[in-house]
Amino acid sequence: MKLLFICTHNRCRSILAEAVTNYYGKGQVLAKSAGSQPAGKVHPRSLKYLQKMGIPTEGLSSQKTIEILIRRIETLLELNIKNENLQNWPDILKTAANP
Numbered sequence: 001m002k003l004l005f006i007c008t009h010n011r012c013r014s015i016l017a018e019a020v021t022n023y024y025g026k027g028q029v030l031a032k033s034a035g036s037q038p039a040g041k042v043h044p045r046s047l048k049y050l051q052k053m054g055i056p057t058e059g060l061s062s063q064k065t066i067e068i069l070i071r072r073i074e075t076l077l078e079l080n081i082k083n084e085n086l087q088n089w090p091d092i093l094k095t096a097a098n099p
Helices: 013-025 045-054 066-071 088-097
Strands: 002-007 030-035 075-078
Touching: 002 013, 002 045, 013 030
Parallel strands: 002 030, 002 075
Antiparallel strands: none
């Protein structure tokens, strides 16, 4: 199964979800993460937490949603909070489906 976790900045929640899913999925689940407005780097506390839990952090990066969606993700999981502006997701998804 291929999962994509999305949020606005792709530096905390979606990064944590990607790393934890890949670690516990043990190759049965492939997770990626992305954001509509990526921060450009993973939050240091996210990396510290993952390392403390023994979860690999190599290859984690803050990236734009469209770059990931083109790679044929099977399931999309949105991680947002009440006041985040994610109104452009339908446009992003439409663009990814019809590059």
